[in-house]
Amino acid sequence: MAMGNEWINGYLEAILDVGGKSSSTTNNKGISRGGAVEELFRGNGETTGETRLKFSPTKYFVEEVVSGFDEKELHRTWIKVIATRNTKERSNRLENMCWRIWHLARKKKQIKRDDAHRLAKRRLELEQGRNDAADDLSDLSEGEKEKIELSRNELELNKNGSIKDKMPRINSDLQVWNEDDGKRLYIVLVSLHGLVRGDNMELGRDADTGGQVKYVVELARALANIRGVHRVDLLTRQICSPEVDWSYGEPVEMLTRPSDVDSTAGDDACGAYIIRLPCGPRERYIPKELLWLHIPEFVDRALSHIVDVAKSLGDPSDGGKPLLPYVIHGHYADAGEVAAHLSGALNVPMVLTGHSLGRNKFEQLLKQGRLSKEDINATYKIMRRIEGEEFGLDAAEMVVTSTRQEIEEQWGLYDGFDLKLERKLRARRRRGVTCLGRYMSRMTVIPPGMDFSYVTSQNTLDNEGDLKALFGSDRAQNTRKPIPPIWSEITRFFTNPHKPIILALSRPDPKKNVTTLLKAFGESRQLRELANLTLILGNRDDIEEMSGGASSVLTTVLMLIDRYDLYGQVAIPKHHKQSDVPEIYRLAAKTKGVFINPALVEPFGLTLIEAAAYGLPVVATKNGGPMDIIKALNNGVLVDPHDQAAISAALLKLVADKSLWLDCRRSGLRNIHRFSWPEHCRSYLSHVEKRARDRRHHRLEIPTPLAASDEPMTESLRDVEDLSIRISMDGSDLNSDISTVVVNALKRRPGNVDRPFRVSDGGPITGHPGRRQRIFVISVDCYKSNGRIDVDRLSTTVDSIAKAGGSDGRTGLVFSTGSTVREAIEALESCHVSPQYFDALICGSGSDVCYPWRDLDADVEYAAHVEYKWPGEHVQAAAIRLCSPSRDDVAADEDASGSQRWAYSVREGSTVRKVDDVKQRLRMRGFRCGVVYVRRCTRLNVTPLFASRTQALRYLSIRWGVDLSRVTVFVGDRGDTDHEELLLGLHKTVILEGSAEGGSERLVGCEEAYKREDVVPLENPNVVNVKEGYGHQDILAALETVGMH
Secondary structure, three states: OHHHHHHHHHHHHHHHHHHHHOOOOOOOOOOEEEHHHHHHHHHOOOOOOOOOOOHHHHHHHHHHHHHHHHHHHHHHHHHHHHHHHOOOHHHOOOOOHHHHHHHHHHHHHHHHHHHHHHHHHHHHHHHHHHHHHHHHHHOHHOOOOOOHHHHHHHHHHOOOOOOHHHOOOOOOOOOOOOOOOOOOEEEEEEEEEEEOOOOOOOOOOOOOHHHHHHHHHHHHHHHHHOOOOOEEEEEEOOOOOOOOOOHHOOOEEEEEEEEEEEEEOOOOOOOOEEEEEEEOOOOOOOOOHHHHHHHHHHHHHHHHHHHHHHHHOEEEEEEEEOOOEEEEEEEHHHHHHHHHHHHHHHHHHHHHOOOOHHHHHHHHHHHOOOOOOOOOHHOOOOOHHEEEEEEEHHOEEEEEEOOHHHHHOOHHOOOOOOHHHHHHHHHHHHOOOOOOOOOOOOEEEEOOOOOOOOOOOHHHOOOOOHHHHHHHHHHHHHOOOOOHHHHHHHHHHOOOOOOOOOEEEOOOOOOOHHHHHHHHHHHHHEEEEEEEHEEEOOOOOHHHHHOHHHHHHHHHHHHOOOOOOOOOOEEEEOOHHHHHHHHHHHHHOOOEEEEEEEOOOOOOOHHHHHHHHHOOOOEOOOOEEEEHHHHHHOOOEEEEOOOOHHHHHHHHHHOOHHHHHHHHHHHHHHHHHHHHHHHHHHHHHHHHHHHHHOOOOOOOOOOOOOOOOOOOHHHHHHHHHHHHHHHHHHHOOOOHHHHHHHHHHHHHOOOOOOOOOOOOOOOOOOOOOOHHOEEEOOOOOEEEEOOOHHHHHHHHHHHHHHHOOOOOOOEEEEOOOOOOOHHHHHHHOOHHHHHHHHOEEHHHHHOOOEEEOOOEEHHHHHHHHOOOOOOOHHHOOOOHHOOOOHHHHEEEOOOOHHHHEEEEEEOOOOOOOHHHHHHHHHHOOOEEEEEEEEOOOOOEEEEOOOHHHHHHHHHHHHHHHHOOHHHHEEEEEOOOHHHHHHHHHOOEEEEOOOOOOOHHHHOOOOOOOOHHHHHOOOOOOOOEEEEOOOOHHHHHHHHHHHOOO
């Protein structure tokens, strides 16, 4: 213990020596009150796109103290300093610093305890949810019970085995993609954040512009080159900022020309394109953590673009029927949420690729102990990101992963996925057995593709003249080809450059485990005699100017080189360009070297595939994606990254045994095609085709818009237009007496003498919605404390909005509510308003749509549209059990329920769970539903996943051909728990203050939910408030403010 104290004293003395270099505040007595100790814990070693911490020796020393010593040792050191202190300022500073570090160590331990408690609670909830689902699905056949019991026994017998190896295999009916069956597909990819362009990608420019950008661009190009794929759109954000290149502000960028794809297409619209859509502030580039506020706007703009393209791609031989997307594929959490909403709006299959996952990052940050849960969420908006990923899981038909490890160890952390339950559901579907309303996304491993066109015949071993030119005395006489400069830069480090090169290429990140590799090399005399080691660890100018983690790794590397006296045997160049990387691989292969990836965990391992493409055998970590890669390529050895002896033995085996080296090289080159882009795309399309075939979906029919007229229609022509549309929509028998049809239609039409809105300058609003120039949506939730309609407030609101809309027929009205159709009709009639003057009613929190000017029957097209993954009767009893700890608090409300909605009355004063809690518990059991508390918390609506008031509005905008920018939504300052969703998007929002006495906001969110400021921007040019006591003139002024003249 005494020795430990001396080490601590040494660290603290070092802090004092470098403390003056760091920024700190000092009081009048000269004692530091902030400084490097607290500065260390304000950061977390990562960047958010705007801030990058520089290396500080002080931070390094403090980290060593806090992480490396027990709290008791820190306290003992503090006592020692107090006991031996003198009047010198240095001792006073040392005492103060000891106290601060002790306090921080205690805080770190408290964070760890809180984290452990939270994780234990979450695991218990997950286990309970999955057990409930398993109990409900327990009616298995005897054969299936035997198989599952056998798999459990196998798992118990072999603790080292993994689920993927032991679970009984489900034979797949996957069909190989056929490029010759006349397909004509439109595919949409979404990658929202970062800087996306086709050429000269600025990879690494910031934390958001990395490998994902390269992946999605290359995927778009590769898909467009597959026969049968007509067009690929890659949707991203448009940025018109002086901070970035002008190319990121171009609305459209062509990735592949039509002639490159199919010379016989005869259509300029085919090929691959980057489509940049305005989203949020165009004049500045913002990091991904701040994009959540603008997701609804991007969804609306993307929907408008897709509908326009679908119409333009319509095949004339098929009557010009719009070509809807074959699949919509979201990349990362933000784009996954966008893709989910687009999939729900158009009812087409959705695919999700996570790339990196929020829950995994959240757990890692908590384990570091530097930041509390609240601090992590404030910095990374991590809860909002996790909810986006959960919603993507709800909506996705398929989730594409790079490795099986990603499925088990990362997606397995989410409420919406359980590997065992997914396999059980898949087995039941194949046997034709009901899944009792449960759904689980299909996880599919499809490794990323690579472009191997740059790997040419010059990479073979029979041409070694360039090596002789580099190392031999005839270097000056070699004129065949100039030697790559990076070769000289690497070999200048070596005393004997002829030896094989062991190559490691990664970021200087502690997780990449380069220090263990260096120790293994330094402690193996045989390995040092046989080979040289090359470490390509990014680019650096001054280590002290680098981020904390990188500088710490590089400092340790240099210290180890010195410790083992590896000068002349290790190359660690300061700079290299991206174009140098192929030459680095080539040099290692020509020296008959080996590539190694010793990372603690490697999610995929792209560098292993790159190395194999150049004929390099590999040694790789056994944790993560390399297991799948080595299994496919059969070109190397897997090792435990913590075992130095195993690492050195594997390297020595490949370097010393030339026959084994050559076999691994040949095997890698022979199997590398499995990771090519054409192979990736064929596998991808085969799986998407199966998912689309399995899904019995009802695709949205996009009608041909009515021909616009330069002159407004007269009332008589408008009446004729209405009658013709209503006759066709009624589905009347065209062979019947036409006069009877006309008379029946006229009977259903309100008379012009009835003026329910008391508009002073005209009659009632008429005309088909397709002729409307703008739409007013009344979404004000006016309820009294007992949940009944507040007639006075609603009457004033409807009357003021109707007067502001005018009586010329150019403004359509939609009533949107969480109540049932019957209750909405009664509410309007109690306000002396005829429901027939509304173009549509959106009821039941978006689960029903009807057109009262025609009839009160629900729109069957919309009902089929939102039916996807609706569990029906299977969720009815479960919802009661999950929404409250006490079943007496909630009761089924049969009168308020419908075919696609379950309603429950909530007892006054009850302690029901909040929206996110209920939704979480439903997800854990495989139910994909929407949850909304309505009518001042007196009722709970459980609806289909894609049934919401916002999605219903998008549905109507497509069916009516009305752009969402011409829609104004009127809401109160309070409302149902879906109130926040109504504020955002491309439409205009008018908040009528005082229109609602109260709402259901107390049941929004939960303990781990994201904050309101994470989804609702403080300033929005499309949102305007109208003060209490408003009239129609105030509403007109508000409309003028948001540009709705």
